[in-house]
Amino acid sequence: MKLYEKLADDIEALVTQGVYRPGEKIPSVRRTSQHHRLSITTVLRAYALLESRGVIESRPQSGYIVRPHGPIVAAGLAPSKPLAISASVDVSRLVLSTLRSIRSDEAVPLGSPYPDPSAFPYQRINQYANAIARRPGLWHGSEELPPGARPLIGQIAKRYLENGLSIDPNEIVITVGATEAINLCLQAVAKPGDVIAVESPTFYAMLHAIERMGMRAIEVATHPREGIDLGALADILKTQRIGACMVMPNFQNPLGFQMPDDKKRELVELLARYDVPAIENDVYHELYYGGSHPTALKSYDEKGLVLHCASFSKSLSAMYRIGWAITGRYREQVEKLKFLNTLTTPSIPQLAIAEYLKNDSYDHHLRKLRKAYAQQASLMKAMVKRFFPEGTKMSEPVGGYVLWVEMPAEVDSMRLYQLALENGITVGPGYMFSTTPSYRNFIRLNYSYPWNERIEQAVITLGKLVASCMRSAA
Amino acid sequence: MKLYEKLADDIEALVTQGVYRPGEKIPSVRRTSQHHRLSITTVLRAYALLESRGVIESRPQSGYIVRPHGPIVAAGLAPSKPLAISASVDVSRLVLSTLRSIRSDEAVPLGSPYPDPSAFPYQRINQYANAIARRPGLWHGSEELPPGARPLIGQIAKRYLENGLSIDPNEIVITVGATEAINLCLQAVAKPGDVIAVESPTFYAMLHAIERMGMRAIEVATHPREGIDLGALADILKTQRIGACMVMPNFQNPLGFQMPDDKKRELVELLARYDVPAIENDVYHELYYGGSHPTALKSYDEKGLVLHCASFSKSLSAMYRIGWAITGRYREQVEKLKFLNTLTTPSIPQLAIAEYLKNDSYDHHLRKLRKAYAQQASLMKAMVKRFFPEGTKMSEPVGGYVLWVEMPAEVDSMRLYQLALENGITVGPGYMFSTTPSYRNFIRLNYSYPWNERIEQAVITLGKLVASCMRSAA
Missing domain, CATH: 1.10.10.10 (Winged helix-like DNA-binding domain superfamily/Winged helix DNA-binding domain)
Structure with missing residues (x-):
């Protein structure tokens, strides 16, 4: 010990x-x-x-x-209050250049969006991949047309069932990561020029999907622990046509909240009243710190209007980029778009992951991962509290592996990002999470990596850099 | 012997x-x-x-x-003469349902678009993949942001150089197969509603890319051994704005021709005069039967207007779906669209293929493949000549692994496709290769599989089924 x-x-x-x-x-x-x-x-x-x-x-x-019995105290972050005006989206260039510099193997990757790769059971998955590649020759074997490899689709449906969500396997389409799933789902339900409602701040993958199709984003007020503000959304729905609503109800990136169940139900019902499809990005669903698996928006969907997107990239195997969509009433459109977009998803990784899910202890692996992330979350929060300047606020993530930090108003996160890079540390600047500069003084910090001296020292250095940004702005 | x-x-x-x-x-x-x-x-x-x-x-x-000395005799197929009218594209549903039934492992896959998977050195590539996955942990390791893995980009550029084409590695973007490369290139140069010029018949992947973006296709007269008709294309360019021209100058699918070098140069010059980008699909470039590697349109490109797309799926490893685009002056757009479309291409397959190219004898592997395909082409042609009804004509493929067969006018290829399926044989119906029913009485036959009794018997049966289609139509 x-x-x-x-x-x-x-x-x-x-x-x-x-x-x-x-x-x-x-x-x-x-x-x-x-x-x-x-x-x-x-x-x-x-x-x-x-x-x-x-x-x-x-x-x-x-x-x-x-800790007293009763509700958890507020985390300090105030709910966001974006203007209800839609905007064209052009955030990808900033995100790409930022992620590029974040990828340096010399820098401490607090700005990385990726989970620690050493946490994944690649050896086991590769063993299955090899065995599959050696199976005696059939005519085909190298390709799987949409919707994807049947054994994997079966395992995914089984997993949802075990997590309390009964899914029709016929609704599942396998994709190249959740990124492709989100893109295809959005393309299936809306068209260029349409206005898409998103959380504020929102995960940039959502903004990318909107940008890719030449649609417009409208950011909706979002509570740091309860998610999208249903009143604000209702006001928007009353006054303009919305093509879709894209949300991340579980362990939102960057806020880390989990929407309460009754709010999830209300959101689905509200959108259904206006016949607006919901695109649910649920990539972190297995990474909860609490006692039980969170529910999905999809589980409250009675009209087939929820398109649910997820992947194994955060929980099992980032390197194979296997994701999926559960398509509701849009099955045929999503499947066709998948075929048009990348034809097929490589079959060997699909079959190898299906074998892993069937034969290995995914649950055991996930328990370890959740425990590590929960502990690292506490460490990261404690370190930021201790070493960042007074006035710093932060999120209270209950799953996933990122912390959202609000620094004093005078700190520009791009300036901090540059200073941090010069010091061998990366951070995720707040500009990536909005079409506006609303999150100018916010950063996202990754705590997926096993805690060590280098990370600790990096947080201490960051605290000093934030303070120096405050001084130079004063 | x-x-x-x-x-x-x-x-x-x-x-x-x-x-x-x-x-x-x-x-x-x-x-x-x-x-x-x-x-x-x-x-x-x-x-x-x-x-x-x-x-x-x-x-x-x-x-x-x-064989007399001098030019090869005509193969019998007449040049196509499509109407110069653009059309919206909706061919993917037919192609997907056809490819699905073609994938049955019970049926003889003459309709398959895929190469024989047993021809690929998967064991070697998987060995490299395993070694790479075991490399001691860095912070990252599981993702490669666009443009893709540097070692692979270097190997691809080196390979082009050895084949006589000097490529700027900075123009290369790695993609999920050539499918994604074609999609991204088209999206980079044209917008929804634009008219795109294609060969007639054209490979359905080109039509899919047009359909995906809501563009329109105009089919251009095409010679069965020399490719797209430059006069017909010039007439179109004179009279309407063309967003891009998509061609397959080497071993076109389904015609199997190789455009003569001077025609390739003229095509590039013609398009450049109108500032129209050319999208070149060159996935079969390594599968030539003649003595030397064919040139690419890209090699005549002086203005950066040729976007060249290729992959390893036909020559080395279908199962990993690693493709690339050489982007000309559209590098930044293609790279950004790649990032938006699928974020990253899985890195381990990229690095494994790079290791294979560096250490193994790709040339030796390709020589075997070319020899086998050339022999199987002759066998397939001989069998069709011998067993199909009089009036049948066919292409003279000089690379790749498909034969394009024109049956007597009264034969409907969808009817034949159904009959063949009932007899445990698949064919590629001509409807897949056009926005019009112009190729109603054509089929595409795959000869990538090692010749055997089952294939031989299948061709004999097909010949009988064609005859029965003629009788029932009479």
């Missing part, structure tokens, strides 16, 4: 025994560090672990307290 | 020794069969082999003659 785990266990035992009571302050990081002769980092890790276990929580100005 | 090879060698020796002279008839199949106590099939194979060697050729009504 590591030092910080031991410390966390000791403190948890005191809480369990009632020595520290709900709402009561526990000793500060500094005092505990002195007291136990442990480094600040070790104590922060222990407190982060306790936070991830729900034992304590940090309160502004008052340090850490034993 | 096999019996038919022995027979072919014996006859070739007689020709070399001047026993049979140019233009002279050699004994008929039936007589040779009786004479040598060999089966009809064996003799046909021997004659096909001699034909592929250029020693003899078959003449209507007069059997086989020793």
